[in-house]
Amino acid sequence: GESVGLHLPTLSVQEGDNSIINCAYSNSASDYFIWYKQESGKGPQFIIDIRSNMDKRQGQRVTVLLNKTVKHLSLQIAATQPGDSAVYFCAENLSGNTPLVFGKGTRLSVIA
Amino acid sequence: KAGVTQTPRYLIKTRGQQVTLSCSPISGHRSVSWYQQTPGQGLQFLFEYFSETQRNKGNFPGRFSGRQFSNSRSEMNVSTLELGDSALYLCASSEGQGGNSPLHFGNGTRLTVT
Numbered sequence: 003g004e005s006v007g008l009h010l011p012t013l014s015v016q017e018g019d020n021s022i023i024n025c026a027y028s029n030s031a032s033d034y035f036i037w038y039k040q041e042s043g044k045g046p047q048f049i050i051d052i053r054s055n056m057d058k059r060q061g062q063r064v065t066v067l068l069n070k071t072v073k074h075l076s077l078q079i080a081a082t083q084p085g086d087s088a089v090y091f092c093a094e095n096l097s098g099n100t101p102l103v104f105g106k107g108t109r110l111s112v113i114a
Numbered sequence: 115k116a117g118v119t120q121t122p123r124y125l126i127k128t129r130g131q132q133v134t135l136s137c138s139p140i141s142g143h144r145s146v147s148w149y150q151q152t153p154g155q156g157l158q159f160l161f162e163y164f165s166e167t168q169r170n171k172g173n174f175p176g177r178f179s180g181r182q183f184s185n186s187r188s189e190m191n192v193s194t195l196e197l198g199d200s201a202l203y204l205c206a207s208s209e210g211q212g213g214n215s216p217l218h219f220g221n222g223t224r225l226t227v228t
Contacts, residue, residue, distance in 0.1 A: 034214055045118070045204050045219030046157075091157065099212030101147060101170050104157035 014111045021079040023108050025092035030073060034095035036102065037066060037077045041088045049077070049090075079110075087112045115141055118220035120205050126226045132193040135223045139186050139207030145169075146188040147217060148180060151202040160203075163188055164211040192225075200227045 015021045027035070033054040038046035050061045052068050052075075059066050065078040075092055089109050093102040119138040127133050139146050147170075148160040159172035163182035180190040186207070192199055202224050206217035 036216055038219075043221070045206075045221045046217075048216045048218060051216055093213075093217075095213035099169065099214070101159045101162055101172070102213040102217060103159070104149075106156045 011106070012109045012111065014113055015082050017082060017084060017112050017114050019082055021077075021082045021086065021110060023077045023079075023090050023092075023110065025075040025077075025105055027073050027075060027092075027094050029094070029096050030070070032094045032096055035066070035068060035075050036093045037064075037075075038091045038093060038104075039086075039088045040091065040107070046091060082110075082112050084112045084114055086110060118205055118207050118218055120203075120220035120223050122223060123221070124224045124226075126228065127195050128228055129195055129197060131195050132191065133195060133225060134189055134191045135203055135205075135225075137188045137190075137205030137207075137220060139188070139205075140218055143207035143209055143218070144186055145208045145211050146182055146186065147206045147208070148188070148190050149204045149206065150174075151204055151222070152200075157204070160190065162212070169211055195227045197227050200225060 036051040037049040039049050040046045050064050050066050052059045052066045057068050063080045067076045089107040091104050091107045093104045121136045145164045147162040149157045151157050161180050162170040166182045177193045182188045202222040204219050204222045206219040208215045208217050
């Protein structure tokens with residue numbers, strides 16, 4: 003089965019609020035994680051990545067947190083905007099040259 | 115740089131037919147991966163090609179095959195189509211091999227099998 007999953011299938015937030023999307027992984031040997039955003043009719047778009055030697059990484063309005071102790075990954079979006087409405091996927095690299103494994107996705111809806 | 119290009123965007127085929135999908139990676143990217151996306155199963159890995167060689171293969175039947183050309187462009191083929199093959203087929207390219215670098219996806223080919 004999949005080793006990467008998401009706690010909630012849907013998330014609704016008010017415009018301007020912060021969003022937090024969570025992801026759990028089961029393989030403690032996983033060493034690379036990526037967040038993707040997929041809008042309707044488009045392919046997944048790379049947002050941010052993090053390697054297992056880090057616990058936090060920041061991008062533009064986004065922060066990824068990695069908690070290796072509980073095997074948990076989260077994506078924080080600051081000041082959520084209507085354009086952030088999409089499905090968000092986390093992906094995990096189990097080891098070496100194996101392919102990325104994707105979670106099921108969380109649909110984020112931004113309420114204006 | 116131009117992104118990953120997939121053609122065609124939409125396809126409608128009949129059970130038993132075969133189909134070929136095409137993917138042009140980002141210039142300079144030598145790795146091409148294919149994923150199948152369905153509402154029930156999410157993104158499922160099909161295969162990865164690097165320097166014209168298949169490096170990884172997912173758990174799909176032999177009806178699914180692919181290849182990569184010397185210019186890194188890739189094709190995937192599905193033979194003897196079944197209704198369950200209806201899905202969005204996504205191609206992604208990356209600089210490195212495997213899952214250790216970001217995949218950059220195209221917008222996919224939507225295949226409908228009737």
